Amino acid sequence: MSDINDLxxxxxxxxxxxxxxxxxxxxxxxxxxxxxxxSLATPLETIRRTKFTADAARIRTxxxxxxxxxxxxxxxxxxxxxxxxRAQATRSFVRNLRREIALPAAFxxxxxxxxxxxxxxxxxxxxxxxxxxxxxxxxxxxILQGALDRLRSLGHEATDAMDD
Numbered sequence: 001m002s003d004i005n006d007l008x009x010x011x012x013x014x015x016x017x018x019x020x021x022x023x024x025x026x027x028x029x030x031x032x033x034x035x036x037x038x039s040l041a042t043p044l045e046t047i048r049r050t051k052f053t054a055d056a057a058r059i060r061t062x063x064x065x066x067x068x069x070x071x072x073x074x075x076x077x078x079x080x081x082x083x084x085x086r087a088q089a090t091r092s093f094v095r096n097l098r099r100e101i102a103l104p105a106a107f108x109x110x111x112x113x114x115x116x117x118x119x120x121x122x123x124x125x126x127x128x129x130x131x132x133x134x135x136x137x138x139x140x141x142x143i144l145q146g147a148l149d150r151l152r153s154l155g156h157e158a159t160d161a162m163d164d
Contacts, residue, residue, distance in 0.1 A: 013038075013104070017069025020044075020062065021144025023110065023136050024073060024090050029055060030136025032144045033066055038151060041144035043137035052093075056100040063101060070103050074110030074143040108147045110139070 013019075016036045023030035029047040034040065047058050062068070073094050076086040083091075094105050 013069040016067070018066050019144060019148070020059075020066070020068045020071050021108075021140045021147070022071060022073040023139040023143055024076075024093060025049075025136060028136045029059075030138070030140035031059075031062065032137060032141035033062075033068075034144060034148055038148055041141040041148055043141040046136045052096060056097055059097065060101050063103065068103065071097075071105040072108050072144050072147040073105055074140070075107040076110055106147065108143050110143050 018036060019034040019038055021032040021034070021041055023032075027049055029049060031044045031047065032041045033044045035042070045062070047055060049055055071094070073090060075083075075090055078084050078087075090107075094107075098105060
């Protein structure tokens with residue numbers, strides 16, 4: 001499992017394998033999906049959390065349906081960059097998930113992702129009910145897009161290094 005913002009495990013995915021992004025909350029799991037070229041994140045679904053086995057089964061179904069090759073999971077760090085109980089719970093969830101679904105996973109710093117998405121929805125005059133409906137999967141897309149953008153820059157850095 002990759003550490004925060006270390007995408008080495010997902011860099012070596014086969015061509016066409018998508019990434020599944022997670023915004024893991026205490027009550028819901030927001031999911032987003034990359035395109036096959038891993039350049040664009042799209043909000044996918046919000047899972048209402050029940051039991052871990054049911055949540056993992058739904059994630060497995062989605063991973064198989066969309067030919068997912070790896071996960072990018074938002075890690076809720078404290079503002080000073082330290083890890084608190086929510087970050088520890090997220091790491092534990094991913095450890096357990098990887099026992100059920102053998103795919104590489106990377107963590108991505110998710111500080112302020114939900115706040116950024118909520119501000120954008122408010123600026124678009126989305127109602128409170130509408131915001132509650134979509135914020136988790138939009139936050140997952142925000143997290144995944146950040147990782148995809150970093151992957152793209154790493155790809156360019158690798159290509160530039162080969163050209164030297």
